[in-house]
Amino acid sequence: MFRRELTVRTTGRGFFELTNEVAAVVLSSAVADGLCNLFVPHTSASLLAGENWDASVRRDLEAFMGRLAPDGDPRYEHDAEGPDDMPAHIRSMLTQSSIVIPFAGGKLQLGTWQGIFLWEHRTTPHERRIIVTVW
Amino acid sequence: MFRRELTVRTTGRGFFELTNEVAAVVLSSAVADGLCNLFVPHTSASLLAGENWDASVRRDLEAFMGRLAPDGDPRYEHDAEGPDDMPAHIRSMLTQSSIVIPFAGGKLQLGTWQGIFLWEHRTTPHERRIIVTVW
């Protein structure tokens, strides 16, 4: 079992692609065939194994979430850290904080148009950790 | 570690049960007790470990998603592959592309009413892959 921690300094809400960084961890593990777990120890950022070719898909995912869980909705009780606080928790709850991806021959078995993204749900920059475990 | 790839030819949007196929992979691995990872290398199809007894549940899940992310919503920027293109990405984002299920004595530890489904989110037929890894 091989573990590395990735760090992403986000610039606010949006997607930060990690595909190359995760692929590099898998390669450096020297395991040929196995599985790779990603875990995000945060409750206002999450993971997406999603479309990585057309950025308009990610803009639409972002806009969809904005309509589903609007910032500053007066129905939220919790707003300790601002109008994007509770929406960030809702977005995290609706997406993934852990993913397990197979690899073979040292290569992640992602689809042709599939990339790995950290999804920052807060509007302000944050330092986010992604714990990568290969076995 | 034991790996097999399943293929499903979907007939359009809907659920395609994989419980027996996954159980057969676990059996053929000759591992008695362990874990089974399913991964879908697609961004417009996903996995559900859900109710497998009453088909009305799945019809309601489908209808719910249809209301939540309507086909052809003019607010989508991305519609390169048609009115169901962006809804398929949204449905994938809201559900699972990877699941890890325990098994014991060669038998998946699913609940009594729980089955494994590939969920096709596009309205047209597609060939979908599911990478199954047992350890």
Next chain:
Amino acid sequence: MFRRELTVRTTGRGFFELTNEVAAVVLSSAVADGLCNLFVPHTSASLLAGENWDASVRRDLEAFMGRLAPDGDPRYEHDAEGPDDMPAHIRSMLTQSSIVIPFAGGKLQLGTWQGIFLWEHRTTPHERRIIVTVW
């Protein structure tokens, strides 16, 4: 590989924290560094690795789900077990039935404000199982 089953007697809809119970399973496994899979063999309860400090976050998550998938919505076809039956399946579908969490030095690598919860989606009490596997 080490496996234990946890049981939670829920008192109806809501969050039941499992962080200490899962940490105890990891400790008793005597594995120092590894991964821990949680799996819920139910289709109307799920898992959340979410905010554990401020209970108002969980009240807002509950209220959000109540607006998204209202109890007794006449558009549901399936209501065999009552007005909360189909909402429970929808909530399960939108959240996680399996999570994989890394640990190091016998300690779960959760975030500072992150806890593990069973989320009961039915309004009546249920006995829920969580299968914990450590490797």
